[in-house]
Amino acid sequence: MTPTRTIVTFGAGPGIGNHISAEFASHGFNHVILLARNEQRLSTEDTAFVSKTNPNVKVDTLRLDLANTSSIPTTLQKIDDLTHGEDLEVVFFNAARIKPSGVLDVSVQEIEEDFKTTNVALYTIAQWALPRLQNLKKTNPASKPSLLVTSSFLPREPVPQLLSLSLVKASQRNMVHSFNLTFQESGVHVGLINAGGVVAPENKNLNPKNIAEKAYAFYESGEGLDVDINE
Secondary structure, eight states: OOOOEEEEEESOSTTHHHHHHHHHHHTTOOEEEEEESOHHHIIIIIHHHHHTTOTTOEEEEEEOOTTOGGGHHHHHHHHHHHTTTSEEEEEEEOOOOOOOOOTTTSOHHHHHHHHIIIIIHHHHHHHHHHHHHHHHHHHOTTOOOEEEEEEESTTTSOOGGGHHHHHHHHHHHHHHHHHHHHHGGGTOEEEEEEEOSOOOTTSSSSSHHHHHHHHHHHHHHTOOSEEEEOO
16 A cells, blocks of 8 residues: 655645645645635645645645744644544645835734744644644655745845845844754654745746755755755
């Protein structure tokens, strides 16, 4: 019997979320769980996009607003139920809000919400995921348990018009780096996929398909804090 290999994507949707999920499905991951706020899109466009890459893939969807951090534990329990007896091998976190503004015009409430979505949510998910990924490595040494997070060059090159996003991405990078240093010796790969600019289908390198391919190669390598993708 073919083992069930599972990837869970927090922040599914058109672009990087769906393309990375589909890329893993095309390489033999046969259970994909997609999470986002838009329940209707999840069950139609997102599911169809991932399913076409692998006729044997099972796609489940769950609605989740990552800014509502109190709802995350209940959703994680649902994922536990959906993955009972499976090898949950990859957790992919792809959540951020891009809203340009003047450097002093962004409200404190918006910054707080961005920190909840990008950092508090990731921390809550990591507390749940990393012990599971460690256990998988112990029970299946051939596996490549990974927690992968999409990021950008903003932690190194902040953009004043994207003050809030620059702040939360810098904090997020610090958190992921700490996880990487802590868990790499136990065989769990925690890393960042850095898109160095605007992502669009027409771009030569910064297009969702190329980013997805680079992300899968990063997963396959099983090492390193991050991979940079430039235009």
